[in-house]
Amino acid sequence: MLYRKYRPKTFSEITGQQHVVKTLQGALLGGRVGHAYLFSGPRGTGKTTLARILAKSVNCEKYSIAGKSEKERVLGRIPCNVCASCSSMDKGTSLDLIEIDAASQTGVDDIRQLTDSVRTAAVGGRFKVFVIDEVHMLSKSAFNALLKTLEEPPSHAIFILATTEPNKILATVLSRVQRFDFKKLTENEILSKLKKIAETENIKIEDIGLRAIAKASDGALRDGEVLLSKLIAINGDENNISAQSVHDALGLIPYHYYPDFLSKLAASNGPEAISVLHTLNDSGFDLENFAKEFLEYARKVLITKVNPVLASAIHGNDDQIMAHSSNIDGQELINIINIFSHARAGMRHSPIPILPLELAVLDAVGK
Ligand SMILES: [Zn+2]
Structure with missing residues (x-):
């Protein structure tokens, strides 16, 4: 699987979440690593990946401060990824990196086992890092057992609690952790x-x-x-x-339908625009979704027209969007967007879902 193969092994490889990366690296450089963190945010945004990198950083036997790249030098301490500690953590065999999936290990016994293990020192002599994923799934008694440990963690222990649902974490736990909010990636x-x-x-x-x-x-x-x-x-x-x-x-509608449809509307070609709708309908595509994606396409054309500087950020200078933005009159485009926004809203209540779109075409081409 690609996500395992390309899982970041060091801070500079992390995509997004730079607010978290910078703060953690600042703490590492200043020797101010906390004993309990909460990584909260949507799934697939790098919470456990960053937890592992943090675990490697605090335990690496020959971490470097001057990185290979400029970015790494600025950010500071990076794990070497070759020493015994780093490689055992990458392989998942390290005894100093304990990962628990609270979704499957919810019981108080699982947490007891963990809290017992907290008391013994790290095998490598540095830090023992406990990563508890989906921590909101812990049972109440398990939470309470964990809380006792969080109140007075031994100096060699670091807890990283990860969750997709921070609202389910007890206030008593929240008050004892340093919280980082991971964002959806753009x-x-x-x-x-x-x-x-x-x-x-x-x-x-x-x-x-x-x-x-x-x-x-x-x-x-x-x-x-x-x-x-x-x-x-x-x-x-x-x-x-x-x-x-x-x-x-x-299962997506082929992309070319969006520029095609807009071209036909801009050319006031009602019959062909309607036949695009019929083709999609006959192929079993969801027309509500088509309307939404078409509006998104038209919006990108409009934004590009109004502010070309944004073109690369919102669509990577897509050729067709660039061409449309210079060919179509702004007022006409606004008119099309208004008509189709209205039509899309009406689709849900229409006895014939395609009808509001057909009417919108006729309205947009002025016939
Ligand atoms: Zn290392």
């Missing part, structure tokens, strides 16, 4: 990581396809990496992955 952050992976794997994949994967991942880098793995597997020995095959695999 489409562009996921895209750039996937691009690097594809390049390293020697896979050629169309930009539109890669962007579709990034978008479908909804902020979770791991999901994007899993999707890319699946696509590579589906394509067999083929090292070329077309946008079409990505769209097919994800």
